[in-house]
Amino acid sequence: xxxxxxxxxxxxxxxxxxxxxxxxxxxxxxxxxxxxxxxxxxxxxxxxxxxxxxxxxxxxxxxxxxxxxxxxxxxxxxxxxxxxxxxxxxxxxxxxxxxxxxxxxxxxxxxxxxxxxxxxxxxxxxxxxxxxxxxxxxxxxxxxxxxxxxxxxxxxxxxxxxxxxxxxxxxxxxxxxxxxxxxxxxxxxxxxxxxxxxxxxxxxxxxxxxxxxxxxxxxxxxxxxxxxxxxxxxxxxxxxxxxxxxxxxxxxxxxxxxxxxxxxxxxxxxxxxxxxxxxxxxxxxxxxxxxxxxxxxxxxxxxxxxxxxxxxxxxxxxxxx
Amino acid sequence: xxxxxxxxxxxxxxxxxxxxxxxxxxxxxxxxxxxxxxxxxxxxxxxxxxxxxxxxxxxxxxxxxxxxxxxxxxxxxxxxxxxxxxxxxxxxxxxxxxxxxxxxxxxxxxxxxxxxxxxxxxxxxxxxxxxxxxxxxxxxxxxxxxxxxxxxxxxxxxxxxxxxxxxxxxxxxxxxxxxxxxxxxxxxxxxxxxxxxxxxxxxxxxxxxxxxxxxxxxxxxxxxxxxxxxxxxxxxxxxxxxxxxxxxxxxxxxxxxxxxxxxxxxxxxxxxxxxxxxxxxxxxxxxxxxxxxxxxxxxxxxxxxxxxxxxxxxxxxxxxxxxxxxxxxxxxxxxxxx
Numbered sequence: 001x002x003x004x005x006x007x008x009x010x011x012x013x014x015x016x017x018x019x020x021x022x023x024x025x026x027x028x029x030x031x032x033x034x035x036x037x038x039x040x041x042x043x044x045x046x047x048x049x050x051x052x053x054x055x056x057x058x059x060x061x062x063x064x065x066x067x068x069x070x071x072x073x074x075x076x077x078x079x080x081x082x083x084x085x086x087x088x089x090x091x092x093x094x095x096x097x098x099x100x101x102x103x104x105x106x107x108x109x110x111x112x113x114x115x116x117x118x119x120x121x122x123x124x125x126x127x128x129x130x131x132x133x134x135x136x137x138x139x140x141x142x143x144x145x146x147x148x149x150x151x152x153x154x155x156x157x158x159x160x161x162x163x164x165x166x167x168x169x170x171x172x173x174x175x176x177x178x179x180x181x182x183x184x185x186x187x188x189x190x191x192x193x194x195x196x197x198x199x200x201x202x203x204x205x206x207x208x209x210x211x212x213x214x215x216x217x218x219x220x221x222x223x224x225x226x227x228x229x230x231x232x233x234x235x236x237x238x239x240x241x242x243x244x245x246x247x248x249x250x251x252x253x254x255x256x257x258x259x260x261x262x263x264x265x266x267x268x269x270x271x272x273x274x275x276x277x278x279x280x281x282x283x284x285x286x287x288x289x290x291x292x293x294x295x296x297x298x299x300x301x302x303x304x305x306x307x308x309x310x311x312x313x314x315x316x317x318x319x320x321x
Numbered sequence: 322x323x324x325x326x327x328x329x330x331x332x333x334x335x336x337x338x339x340x341x342x343x344x345x346x347x348x349x350x351x352x353x354x355x356x357x358x359x360x361x362x363x364x365x366x367x368x369x370x371x372x373x374x375x376x377x378x379x380x381x382x383x384x385x386x387x388x389x390x391x392x393x394x395x396x397x398x399x400x401x402x403x404x405x406x407x408x409x410x411x412x413x414x415x416x417x418x419x420x421x422x423x424x425x426x427x428x429x430x431x432x433x434x435x436x437x438x439x440x441x442x443x444x445x446x447x448x449x450x451x452x453x454x455x456x457x458x459x460x461x462x463x464x465x466x467x468x469x470x471x472x473x474x475x476x477x478x479x480x481x482x483x484x485x486x487x488x489x490x491x492x493x494x495x496x497x498x499x500x501x502x503x504x505x506x507x508x509x510x511x512x513x514x515x516x517x518x519x520x521x522x523x524x525x526x527x528x529x530x531x532x533x534x535x536x537x538x539x540x541x542x543x544x545x546x547x548x549x550x551x552x553x554x555x556x557x558x559x560x561x562x563x564x565x566x567x568x569x570x571x572x573x574x575x576x577x578x579x580x581x582x583x584x585x586x587x588x589x590x591x592x593x594x595x596x597x598x599x600x601x602x603x604x605x606x607x608x609x610x611x612x613x614x615x616x617x618x619x620x621x622x623x624x625x626x627x628x629x630x631x632x633x634x635x636x637x638x639x640x641x642x643x644x645x646x647x648x649x650x651x652x653x654x655x656x657x658x659x
Contacts, residue, residue, distance in 0.1 A: 049460070050460075055484075055487060055488055055491055057485075057487065058484075059449065059480060059481050060448075060481070060485045060488040061449075062449075063446060063447075063450045063453060063481070063485060064450070064456055064488065065453060066449075066453055067449065067450040067452060067453015067455070067456065068453045068454070068456055069453075070434070070450070070453070071453075071454055071457035071461070087480075090443050090446060090481070091449070094442075095441055098646075101424060101645075102421060102424055102425050102429070103420070103432070105433045105434055106648040107648075138646035138647060140647070160649055162647045162648050188652060189651070235654060236653065236654050237654065
């Protein structure tokens with residue numbers, strides 16, 4: 001038996017609904033239809049009255065979630081695409097994220113954002129918004145890169161007493177597979193060494209972990225051992241694991257599919273430079289998507305985002321510095 | 322004669338209670354304005370002058386188990402819903418012992434665990450939160466409750482208003498959306514705010530019931546708001562109440578409201594609902610002038626005591642402050658700095 005990243009997300013939601021009567025799902029087309037990506041397939045049938053269709057009203061969807069959280073519920077809100085969460089931006093960053101700090105009443109909502117680029121999706125179905133949510137105090141931002149993490153981190157997200165922005169990568173939905181669901185997991189806030197190496201550290205997350213691993217394979221054939229750190233969680237960010245890796249390799253390349261300005265890659269470099277300046281043998285580098293909207297055509301899209309090839313090229317340059 | 326007075330006392334009890342909340346709110350607002358002018362309040366002060374009848378009418382028709390999301394001019398409704406005067410005073414004076422602990426101020430106060438929601442500044446944003454509380458309670462099998470969200474006419478122009486009223490209608494939630502059309506959103510007149518001839522017509526588009534009322538008329542507010550809340554409580558779905566009145570102050574105490582024309586102030590719209598309510602009580606013999614004078618002095622004493630108490634209380638201490646926006650403390654970022 002094998003299970004995909006998308007199926008793991010469905011299974012985690014089924015598990016949460018089964019285990020905790022406070023959990024319910026609210027989102028566009030999530031009911032009988034099973035969601036635009038089928039992440040809630042059959043859940044309405046299995047859990048009657050707890051998987052509910054919403055109108056196309058992202059702002060009111062999150063507002064409603066906050067209200068139910070005040071009443072002790074643990075809503076999972078599916079945004080059809082991460083891109084549309086900007087319509088709910090106010091409720092997420094001003095209502096949900098400030099509630100506990102202002103009132104001492106926790107706001108345990110999970111907002112699922114199907115995010116990231118897939119070929120042909122274009123400017124409004126491809127965005128990576130993790131950095132902009134991580135900017136706001138009061139939010140936890142998770143970016144699982146594996147089937148196992150998609151499952152266990154979504155379960156953790158529902159259990160966390162704070163608003164969680166759960167960034168699930170659409171590119172990984174169907175073709176990332178695992179043999180079985182995990183029974184244990186690293187705690188939230190801990191990064192994972194996805195591959196060990198001694199010549200260079202690549203810090204990345206979500207779909208870019210797989211591009212980085214492919215780049216590391218390519219560089220291995222040239223004799224270089226590249227360490228790949230999968231952040232797993234953007235906020236909190238595991239600075240300790242990153243700095244420890246840089247201490248071993250002396251070189252840092254940060255890779256993110258998001259836009260470069262003020263992003264996660266910039267944050268990682270700022271932290272490593274501040275806390276591990278003496279560990280660096282070369283100026284830290286980063287590789288991001290280009291600073292334009294995400295293009296539609298596959299030729300443009302493939303050049304817009306970092307790929308194994310461009311990651312390998314950037315790594316080579318940094319190793320030779 | 323004595324018998325008549327006693328009967329009218331029973332008959333007029335709700336009106337008497339509502340009037341006392343109006344009076345207390347007006348006097349509390351006056352005190353905040355005085356403290357503001359004396360430089361004793363940090364940040365803005367926002368008064369409900371002219372809106373007390375509408376606001377009190379909401380509060381007295383709600384039960385403790387209901388949900389209330391007031392806006393900036395709802396001091397009367399807040400008190401009537403059960404907010405102690407000291408909560409309002411502590412929030413305005415930034416006492417560490419207040420419900421917001423100095424983290425938020427002035428009209429941004431509430432106790433969400435009690436169904437009393439603290440507004441964020443983004444207009445219309447509280448309505449869907451009220452929907453959520455009602456939605457959760459329905460999931461838990463709780464019935465017979467209502468949730469009231471207060472807005473001004475300016476907030477009817479927001480996307481949040483549209484999304485949340487539509488959401489409540491689709492879910493048939495017991496929401497009462499009360500719009501105080503006080504003619505100005507800060508300085509913007511209604512002619513620049515909406516083009517429909519009557520805001521109540523908006524209800525048709527959402528498939529909800531609507532009610533219109535003269536917001537300066539105390540007795541009418543009591544009747545209309547009471548009826549709307551009863552309709553929602555009885556399961557007739559969301560209710561939209563449009564109250565027409567005039568803001569008898571600036572947007573905040575920093576604003577002299579010079580944009581409001583004298584003709585408008587002197588029109589029937591500009592009459593003071595507190596005076597209208599007082600005349601009503603006297604005419605109906607629900608209270609006499611002596612009784613009202615006693616209520617006034619009682620309210621003043623209560624307010625003065627609350628202010629004196631809050632002024633003696635500790636201010637928030639930045640060294641004691643947790644500086645943590647997360648309830649899950651183990652997930653805090655950069656915790657080494659704290």
